[in-house]
Amino acid sequence: MARAFLIILDGGADRPVKELYFRTPLEVARKPMIDRLACEGACAIMYPIRPGVRPGSDTAHLAIFGYDPHVYYKGRGPFEAAGLGLDIKPGDVALRTNLGTVDDKGIVVDRRAGRYFSPDEIKEIENIMREVCEQVSKEFGVEIVYKHGTEHRGALLLRGEKISHEVSSNDPHKVGLPVKKIEPLVKKPEAERTAEILNRFVELASEKLRKAEFNERRKREGKPPANIILLRGAGVLPEVEPIYEKFKIRAAMVAGIALIKGIGKVLKFDVVDVPNYRGSRDDDFDAAFSTAVQLLANYDLVFLHVKPTDAYGHDGDPHGKINIIERVDRALAKVFDKIGDDVYIMITCDHATPVKVRDHTGDPVPLLLWGPDVQTDECMKFGERPCAKGVLGTVLGMDIMYILCNYMGKLEKFGE
Amino acid sequence: MARAFLIILDGGADRPVKELYFRTPLEVARKPMIDRLACEGACAIMYPIRPGVRPGSDTAHLAIFGYDPHVYYKGRGPFEAAGLGLDIKPGDVALRTNLGTVDDKGIVVDRRAGRYFSPDEIKEIENIMREVCEQVSKEFGVEIVYKHGTEHRGALLLRGEKISHEVSSNDPHKVGLPVKKIEPLVKKPEAERTAEILNRFVELASEKLRKAEFNERRKREGKPPANIILLRGAGVLPEVEPIYEKFKIRAAMVAGIALIKGIGKVLKFDVVDVPNYRGSRDDDFDAAFSTAVQLLANYDLVFLHVKPTDAYGHDGDPHGKINIIERVDRALAKVFDKIGDDVYIMITCDHATPVKVRDHTGDPVPLLLWGPDVQTDECMKFGERPCAKGVLGTVLGMDIMYILCNYMGKLEKFGE
Numbered sequence: 080m081a082r083a084f085l086i087i088l089d090g091g092a093d094r095p096v097k098e099l100y101f102r103t104p105l106e107v108a109r110k111p112m113i114d115r116l117a118c119e120g121a122c123a124i125m126y127p128i129r130p131g132v133r134p135g136s137d138t139a140h141l142a143i144f145g146y147d148p149h150v151y152y153k154g155r156g157p158f159e160a161a162g163l164g165l166d167i168k169p170g171d172v173a174l175r176t177n178l179g180t181v182d183d184k185g186i187v188v189d190r191r192a193g194r195y196f197s198p199d200e201i202k203e204i205e206n207i208m209r210e211v212c213e214q215v216s217k218e219f220g221v222e223i224v225y226k227h228g229t230e231h232r233g234a235l236l237l238r239g240e241k242i243s244h245e246v247s248s249n250d251p252h253k254v255g256l257p258v259k260k261i262e263p264l265v266k267k268p269e270a271e272r273t274a275e276i277l278n279r280f281v282e283l284a285s286e287k288l289r290k291a292e293f294n295e296r297r298k299r300e301g302k303p304p305a306n307i308i309l310l311r312g313a314g315v316l317p318e319v320e321p322i323y324e325k326f327k328i329r330a331a332m333v334a335g336i337a338l339i340k341g342i343g344k345v346l347k348f349d350v351v352d353v354p355n356y357r358g359s360r361d362d363d364f365d366a367a368f369s370t371a372v373q374l375l376a377n378y379d380l381v382f383l384h385v386k387p388t389d390a391y392g393h394d395g396d397p398h399g400k401i402n403i404i405e406r407v408d409r410a411l412a413k414v415f416d417k418i419g420d421d422v423y424i425m426i427t428c429d430h431a432t433p434v435k436v437r438d439h440t441g442d443p444v445p446l447l448l449w450g451p452d453v454q455t456d457e458c459m460k461f462g463e464r465p466c467a468k469g470v471l472g473t474v475l476g477m478d479i480m481y482i483l484c485n486y487m488g489k490l491e492k493f494g495e
Numbered sequence: 496m497a498r499a500f501l502i503i504l505d506g507g508a509d510r511p512v513k514e515l516y517f518r519t520p521l522e523v524a525r526k527p528m529i530d531r532l533a534c535e536g537a538c539a540i541m542y543p544i545r546p547g548v549r550p551g552s553d554t555a556h557l558a559i560f561g562y563d564p565h566v567y568y569k570g571r572g573p574f575e576a577a578g579l580g581l582d583i584k585p586g587d588v589a590l591r592t593n594l595g596t597v598d599d600k601g602i603v604v605d606r607r608a609g610r611y612f613s614p615d616e617i618k619e620i621e622n623i624m625r626e627v628c629e630q631v632s633k634e635f636g637v638e639i640v641y642k643h644g645t646e647h648r649g650a651l652l653l654r655g656e657k658i659s660h661e662v663s664s665n666d667p668h669k670v671g672l673p674v675k676k677i678e679p680l681v682k683k684p685e686a687e688r689t690a691e692i693l694n695r696f697v698e699l700a701s702e703k704l705r706k707a708e709f710n711e712r713r714k715r716e717g718k719p720p721a722n723i724i725l726l727r728g729a730g731v732l733p734e735v736e737p738i739y740e741k742f743k744i745r746a747a748m749v750a751g752i753a754l755i756k757g758i759g760k761v762l763k764f765d766v767v768d769v770p771n772y773r774g775s776r777d778d779d780f781d782a783a784f785s786t787a788v789q790l791l792a793n794y795d796l797v798f799l800h801v802k803p804t805d806a807y808g809h810d811g812d813p814h815g816k817i818n819i820i821e822r823v824d825r826a827l828a829k830v831f832d833k834i835g836d837d838v839y840i841m842i843t844c845d846h847a848t849p850v851k852v853r854d855h856t857g858d859p860v861p862l863l864l865w866g867p868d869v870q871t872d873e874c875m876k877f878g879e880r881p882c883a884k885g886v887l888g889t890v891l892g893m894d895i896m897y898i899l900c901n902y903m904g905k906l907e908k909f910g911e
Contacts, residue, residue, distance in 0.1 A: 452510040452851055454858070455517070456880050470880050472540045472859055472889030481547025485857035492855055493544060494551025494564060495571045495591070495728050 081451070081487040082375055083423045085382045085479075086411075087143070089136060089339075090389025090432025091404065092444035092463055096397045097435075104388075104400040104434070105445065106462040110408035112415060113447070113461045116424060120449030122458035122469025127430050127476035131441040134476075136389070139429035140342050142476030145326065146319060154244050154314015155338065160234040162341030163226040167236060167316055172244045172273060175312040175338075176225070176233040178204065178305035179250075181285075185257050190250065191231040192305040193297070201227050203293045204305065208233075211283045219276050228337045229357045235310060237276065243269035248311035249281055258307055277310055284308045321347035326484055328379035333371045335362055339384045348382065358386030360399070364410035372414045375422060379487065392432025400434065423450030423486050425479070426461065443467075446474070450486060497867070497903040498791055499839045501798045501895075502827075503559070505552060505755075506805025506848030507820065508860035508879055512813045513851075520804075520816040520850070521861065522878040526824035528831060529863070529877045532840055536865030538874035538885025543846050543892035547857040550892075552805070553728075555845035556758050558892030561742065562735060570660050570730015571754065576650040578757030579642040583652060583732055588660045588689060591728040591754075592641070592649040594620065594721035595666075597701075601673050606666065607647040608721040609713070617643050619709045620721065624649075627699045635692045644753045645773045651726060653692065659685035664727035665697055674723055693726055700724045737763035738796075742900050747790040749783050750800035751775070764798065774802030776815070780826035788830045791838060795903065808848025816850065839866030839902050841895070842877065859883075862890065866902060 088105075095101035126132070127139040128148065137155045138148035156173035167173055178196075180189035196204070208225035215223050221239030228234065245264040251257065261277045263270035285307055288294060294304035322330045332343035332350045335358030343350040353370045355363035367383060374381045385407055391399035418424070427446035430439045445466035447458075456470035474482065484490045504521075511517035542548070543555040544564065553571045554564035572589035583589055594612075596605035612620070624641035631639050637655030644650065661680040667673065677693045679686035701723055704710060710720035738746045748759035748766045751774030759766040769786045771779035783799060790797045801823055807815035834840070843862035846855045861882035863874075872886035890898065900906045 452849065454510060454519075454879055456883055468884060470540065470859065470883040471546070472542075472883060474546045474889070478546035481545065481857060483547070485547040485549060488852070490547070490549050490857065492549045492551050494554030494568060 080379070081421045081423065082378065082419070083380045083425065083483045083487055084371065084375060084418065085380060085483065086385065086424070086426045087140070087382070088385045088388045088404065088407065088426070088428045090392040090430060090439065091385070091400070091428040092431035092442060093392065093397070093400070094431070094433040094435060094442065099397055103463050104397050104404060106460070106464065108401045108404035108408070110404055110461065112408045112412035113426060114459070116426065116449040117447045117461040117465070118459045119455060120447050121454045121456055121471050122448075122461070122466040123446040123471035123474050124443040124467050124469070125427055125446040125474050125476060125479070126441070126443055128441070129475065130443070133439050133441040134430045135439065136429050137338060137342065139476055140339060143429065143479045144322060144342070144346055145477065145480035146346065147477060151317040151319055153317045155312030156234065156244070156314040157316045158341030158345060159228070159312065159337050160226070160236050160341065161344040162337030162339065163228050163234045165224060165226050165234060165236050168238070169316050169318070170238070172237040172242050172313055172315060174235045174277075174310045176235050177250065177309040178231045178233070179307045179309045180303035180305065181258060181307045187251055187254050187256060187258060187307070189303045190252075190254060190309065193303040194230050196230065196305070200293045203291060207287045207291055208284065211280060211287060214283060215276060215280050218279065221276060223276070223280065229359065231305070232337065234337065235280070237273065241269045242273045242276070243267060244313040244315045245270045246274045246277060246313050248309070250309035250311045258309070261310065281308055281310065316345065319346060323347060326480055326489060328484070328489055329377070330380040330382065331374040331378040332382045332384070333367050333374070334384035335359070336384070336386050343382070349378070360387045360390065362387060364406050365413060368410040368414045372417050375418065379489065380483065389432045392434055393437050395434045395437045397434045421451060423448060423453070423483060425483060427479070443473070446471070448482065448486070453486065496795070497837045497839065498794065498835070499796045499841065499899045499903055500787065500791060500834065501796060501899065502801065502840070502842045503556070503798070504801045504804045504820065504823065504842070504844045506808040506846060506855065507801070507816070507844040508847035508858060509808065509813070509816070510847070510849040510851060510858065515813055519879050520813050520820060522876070522880065524817045524820035524824070526820055526877065528824045528828035529842060530875070532842065532865040533863045533877040533881070534875050535871060536863050537870045537872055537887050538877070538882040539862040539887030539890050540859040540883050540885070541843055541862045541890050541892060541895070542857070542859050544857070545891065546859070549855050549857045550846045551855065552845050553754060553758065555892055556755060559845060559895045560738060560758070560762055561893065561896035562762065563893060567733040567735055569733050571728030572650065572660070572730040573732045574757030574761060575644070575728065575753050576642070576652050576757065577760040578753030578755065579644050579650045581640060581642050581650060581652050584654070585732050585734070586654070588653040588658050588729055588731060590651045590693075590726045592651050593666065593725040594647045594649070595723045595725045596719035596721065597674060597723045603667055603670050603672060603674060603723070605719045606670060606725065609719040610646050612646065612721070616709045619707060623703045623707055624700065627696060627703060630699060631692060631696050634695065637692060639692070639696065645775065647721070648753065650753065651696070653689065657685045658689045658692070659683060660729040660731045661686045662690045662693060662729050664725070666725035666727045674725070677726065697724055697726065732761065735762060739763060742896055742905060744795035744900065744905055745793070746796040746798065747794040748798045748800070749787045749790070751778055752800070752802050755800045759798070765794070776803045776806065778803060780822050781829060784826040784830045788833050791834065795905065796899065805848045808850055809853050811850045811853045813850045837867060839864060839869070839899060841899060843895070859889070862887070864898065864902070869902065
C-alpha cells in the first residue's frame with residue numbers, strides 16, 4: 080500500500096537576498112538529494128492559507144493537515160500545552176509563554192532572555208513557577224499549571240469556572256517597548272476575570288524571578304536575566320475529527336517543538352520523540368530522518384518537521400538557513416535507499432520567513448512531490464522560482480492532504 | 496458575436512506510462528491540429544473540483560458548466576435517466592443500472608455482462624424489465640420504469656409517495672464479490688421502503704433474467720449471461736437555473752453517453768443526437784465534429800463530449816487512448832476551416848483516468864484556449880506537462896464558463 084512522507088521546512092522559503100546575489104537560501108543551498116527529487120517529480124507553488132495571507136506556523140500546519148484554520152484555530156496556546164505534555168481538556172484555557180528580560184523601567188530588552196538555559200536553571204524556574212501557580216490558585220480558586228519547554232519557551236494552563244481565552248497578550252512583540260497589561264478582548268466577566276488572574280500571575284512571577292539566585296548568576300556571566308514571563312496565544316482546544324478518521328490514514332509525526340507536536344497530538348497523529356531533536360539549531364537530523372523512515376513501515380503518512388530554517392529566518396541569517404537546508408539534504412540522502420518504492424515524498428514549507436523581513440510572510444512557497452507515477456516536469460531544482468514551472472501549478476495548503484491521498488489511492492470519488 | 500466550442504476529452508489526462516517511455520497518451524499522440532491550437536493559444540492546468548479531489552464525470556461536468564457540485568449534485572441517476580429520455584420530474588428517484596453477470600453463488604464475475612448486446616437481446620431485456628416493473632408497481636403502489644441505454648447501461652425511475660434517494664447500491668464495484676443488499680442510508684421510513692422496493696426489483700429481475708432465452712443463447716456462444724441488474728447512483732433532480740439564464744447564452748451539446756446528455760438536458764442545453772456517436776470506441780468523430788460546427792451558427796456555446804478516452808483509461812490501454820486522441824485530432828482538422836474566426840475553442844478533460852490506476856484521479860488536467868485576442872504563451876503542445884507553463888495558470892473546473900464568457904464578452908462587470 081502506498082505511503083507518504085511529508086517534510087516541512089518551517090519558514091524555509093525566502094525572498095531574493097542581496098548578499099546571495101539576489102538568490103534565495105533554497106536556491107543557493109547545495110542540496111543534491113532534494114534537487115534530484117525535484118528533477119524526478121512534480122513541483123508546484125503553494126500558498127499555505129491564501130495568496131498574501133501571512134500564516135502562523137500553527138494555522139499553516141492546520142491547513143496543510145486539511146483542517147481549515149478559519150474554522151479550527153482557536154489560539155496557539157492549547158497546541159503548545161498539548162505539545163509539552165499538559166493534559167489539556169475542552170474548556171481549559173492555555174497560553175504560550177516566553178521567559179524574557181526587562182530593564183529597571185519595565186522595558187523589554189530581550190523577548191527570549193538569551194534563549195539558552197541550563198538544566199539547573201530550568202529546574203529553578205520550574206520551582207519558582209510552581210510556587211507562583213499555587214498562590215494564584217489559592218487567590219482565585221482556579222487550577223493553574225506552568226510547564227517549561229525547550230529554551231525560553233513554556234505553556235500555561237488554566238482550568239476552572241468562569242475563565243475565557245478572549246484576553247490579550249502582555250508581550251509587546253518588539254524590544255524597546257514596555258510589557259503590556261493583559262486586557263479582556265470582550266466585555267464578559269469571564270474574560271475580565273481571566274485577565275485579572277493572568278496579570279496577577281505575571282506580577283508574582285516577575286517578583287520571584289527578579290529575586291531568583293540563577294538570575295544573579297546569569298547577570299554575573301553577562302547573560303540576560305529571565306525576569307519577566309510573556310504570555311500570548313490564549314486559546315481553547317478546537318473540536319476536531321482525528322486525522323485517522325478524516326482521511327482514513329494512520330499518521331505519525333516527528334517534530335522538535337511543542338507547538339507542532341501539540342497540533343499532532345490534538346489531531347491524533349502518533350507523535351514520536353527523537354533524542355536531540357528539539358527544534359534547535361543543533362538538531363540531530365540524522366536521528367529524525369532515520370526515525371521517520373522506520374515509521375514508514377507502520378504508517379500511511381509520516382510527517383517530519385524541520386524548525387531551525389524558520390529560526391534563522393527570524394534571525395535574518397541566510398547562511399544559517401542554507402546550512403540547515405544542506406544538513407537536511409544530507410540526512411535525507413543517507414536514508415533514501417531505505418525508503419520504499421511505494422512511498423511518495425513531499426517537501427514544502429509552512430510559510431516563508433524571509434531573512435530580510437525576519438518574520439513570516441504571505442509569499443508562495445515551493446513544493447515538490449516525488450514518487451511512483453508522479454508527473455515529471457520542467458522544474459529541475461527545489462526553489463521558489465523553479466517550482467513555479469511545476470506541473471501541479473498553484474495549490475493551497477488545504478489541498479495538500481487531498482493531493483497526497485489522491486496519489487496514495489486513499490480518496491473516495493466525489494460523484495461517479 | 497463571439498462563440499465558444501468546448502471539447503472535453505473524458506478521462507483524457509494521464510500519468511507517465513512506462514510503456515510510453517514515461518510519457519502520457521496526450522504527450523505521445525500525433526495531434527498536429529490540437530498542438531497548433533496550443534501553440535497559437537493560451538494554456539493552463541485545471542483541477543476539475545479541487546487539487547487532489549477525485550471527480551466523477553458527473554460532478555466534474557457540473558463544475559465545468561459552472562454549477563457547484565457540492566450544491567447541485569444529488570446523485571448520478573437523474574442525469575442517466577434524463578439522458579435516456581425518461582421524463583424525470585422533481586421528487587422522482589432515479590438510478591443508473593448495469594446488466595451484470597453473477598455465478599451460481601451470487602458472486603459478480605462481470606459487472607458489464609460482456610458489455611455488448613444485440614438489438615434483439617436488448618428487446619428481450621426490455622420486455623423482461625417491463626414485466627418486472629409492472630409486478631413491483633403492483634406490489635408497492637409506485638410507478639417504476641426501466642429504460643435501456645447503450646451496451647450494458649440503463650436507468651431506473653421511481654415515482655410515487657414516500658420514496659427517497661438515500662439508499663445504497665447493490666453493486667460491489669469489483670468482480671469477485673457478492674452482490675450487495677440495498678440498504679437505507681438514513682433511518683427514515685421513505686428510505687427503508689425504497690430499499691425494500693429496489694431489493695424486490697433486483698430479485699424479480701434476476702429470477703426472470705436467469706430463465707431468459709437470450710441468456711441461454713449467450714452461454715452457448717461463450718458470452719457472459721446478463722443475469723443480474725446492478726443499481727447505483729440513486730438521486731433526485733437538483734433545482735438548477737438553466738444555463739441560458741445563468742450565463743445568458745444559448746448552449747448546444749453533442750454527446751454520446753446518457754450521463755452527459757442527461758446533465759445537458761437538466762441544465763437546458765439543446766442536446767443533439769448524432770448517429771453512430773454513442774460514447775463507444777467506434778464513435779463517428781467526423782459526424783460529431785461536423786454537427787458541432789454546424790451548431791456554432793446558431794449557438795453561443797457548443798459543447799462536444801468525447802467518451803472513449805475514459806473507457807480506455809479504465810481498461811488500462813494507453814494505445815487505445817492515443818488512438819482516440821489522434822482520431823479526434825483528425826476530425827477537428829477536417830472541420831477547422833469551417834469554424835469562424837470569432838470562435839473560441841477550448842479543449843480540456845473532465846478528470847484524469849490514468850491507465851495505470853484504471854480509475855479517475857484528482858490530478859490536474861491540461862487545458863487550452865484558442866481564439867481571437869487570446870494570449871499566447873510558451874506552451875507549444877497540448878499535454879499535462881507543457882500546459883503547466885500556460886499563461887492562464889492554474890484554474891478550477893468552476894472557472895471554465897467564466898473564462899469562456901469573459902472572452903465571448905458575455906459577462907456583466909462585477910462592480911463598476
